[in-house]
Amino acid sequence: MRIQLSPLTPFNLDFTLCCGQTFRWDKKDSWWYGVVGEKVLRIRQNGNTLEFENANADFVKSYFRLHDYLPMVFSHISKDDHIKTAIKEFRGLRILRQDPWECLISYICATYKSIVAIRQMLLNLSEKFGEEMHFDGCGCYTFPTPAELAKATVKELAGCGLGYRARYVSETAKAVYGDSFDFERLKRSDYETARVELLNFSGVGPKVADCILLFSLEKLEAFPVDVWMRRVILRHYAEHFPRGFIKRISDEKSLSTSGYARLNLFGRRYFGEYAGYAQEYLYHYERTHC
DNA sequence: CAAGTGCCTTTATC
DNA sequence: AGATAAAGGCACT
Numbered sequence: 561m562r563i564q565l566s567p568l569t570p571f572n573l574d575f576t577l578c579c580g581q582t583f584r585w586d587k588k589d590s591w592w593y594g595v596v597g598e599k600v601l602r603i604r605q606n607g608n609t610l611e612f613e614n615a616n617a618d619f620v621k622s623y624f625r626l627h628d629y630l631p632m633v634f635s636h637i638s639k640d641d642h643i644k645t646a647i648k649e650f651r652g653l654r655i656l657r658q659d660p661w662e663c664l665i666s667y668i669c670a671t672y673k674s675i676v677a678i679r680q681m682l683l684n685l686s687e688k689f690g691e692e693m694h695f696d697g698c699g700c701y702t703f704p705t706p707a708e709l710a711k712a713t714v715k716e717l718a719g720c721g722l723g724y725r726a727r728y729v730s731e732t733a734k735a736v737y738g739d740s741f742d743f744e745r746l747k748r749s750d751y752e753t754a755r756v757e758l759l760n761f762s763g764v765g766p767k768v769a770d771c772i773l774l775f776s777l778e779k780l781e782a783f784p785v786d787v788w789m790r791r792v793i794l795r796h797y798a799e800h801f802p803r804g805f806i807k808r809i810s811d812e813k814s815l816s817t818s819g820y821a822r823l824n825l826f827g828r829r830y831f832g833e834y835a836g837y838a839q840e841y842l843y844h845y846e847r848t849h850c
Numbered sequence: 851c852a853a854g855t856g857c858c859t860t861t862a863t864c
Numbered sequence: 865a866g867a868t869a870a871a872g873g874c875a876c877t
Contacts, residue, residue, distance in 0.1 A: 580858070581858095667858080668860095670857095670858060670859085671857095671858080671859040671860060672856090672857055672858090672859050672860085672871085672872090673857055673858080673859095673872090673873090673874090674856080674857045674858090674874080674875070675857090675858075676874085676875080677857075677872095677873075677874065677875080678857095678858085680874090718872080721872075721873070721874090722872075723871070723872025723873065724860090724861095724870085724871040724872060725860095725871090725872080726872090728860080728861090762860090762861090763859090763860065763861085764860080765859060765860045765861080766859090766860095767858070767859060767860090768858090768859075768860080771858075784858070785858090786857095786858035786859085787856085787857075787858070787859090788858065789858080814859065815859085816866075816867075817865095817866080818865085818866075820859095843858075847858090
């Protein structure tokens with residue numbers, strides 16, 4: 561199947577899948593392979609043509625958020641030269657619309673880990689608790705369902721390399737499975753309401769909640785602040801804060817709760833309703849230029 | 851080669 | 865409220 565992309569609103573598949581928002585995609589030759597839902601999706605881009613197998617066009621458009629009109633997004637978030645530079649370099653990077661359950665578990669696992677390590681943990685979880693798929697080559701397992709992870713023991717989860725996160729994943733899986741938690745309802749809730757609900761899950765703090773809101777619950781105003789975003793703000797946006805505050809968060813090994821709240825609020829106010837897009841461009845630019 | 855540092859932080863405990 | 869320590873393990877220096 562093919563989709564012709566509009567030349568008016570850019571899309572770049574490589575930037576979108578490489579920028580660290582998702583962890584279970586692999587590139588072999590020109591094709592990207594990823595398990596989404598029950599299927600192995602194979603997709604590649606050639607200029608304005610998107611070619612794929614094993615999914616329908618509507619799903620692809622939704623998953624890659626092809627309906628986001630990026631020129632409008634850019635006009636909202638282009639507040640200064642630094643973000644403009646990041647946009648110029650990674651034009652076409654899009655926020656994904658990921659599955660909320662997988663996103664929740666992924667970012668619980670992501671705390672205090674490098675991206676390669678996160679990928680390994682999620683691969684282990686899928687191989688051990690997911691269902692095997694049949695498609696050419698790739699390590700193809702579905703992401704485990706809430707039922708599958710709720711059944712797993714903490715020891716088994718720890719065996720996947722989760723460490724202290726094993727308990728959080730177990731508790732959260734049981735909560736989601738037990739309540740038949742409805743993520744679609746959170747999509748309909750506003751940002752603040754959905755955020756408060758996410759914070760109730762074990763292993764979910766402000767940063768993890770913001771990632772889930774942005775990458776799977778359609779809250780484009782979410783502005784996750786991790787160590788990289790702290791560096792971005794210290795280097796390029798320090799003049800928006802009092803000296804003392806900047807000194808304090810420079811000295812902190814890890815960002816305090818109040819520090820997080822302040823940087824997060826700055827991002828949302830400064831960049832506006834598409835702050836999440838700004839975050840992703842700045843994050844990816846910082847990681848590739850350090 | 852050993853030891854230290856960093857990693858898309860959260861939680862428990864003061 | 866706000867600070868602090870502890871929680872895998874692996875890659876990198």
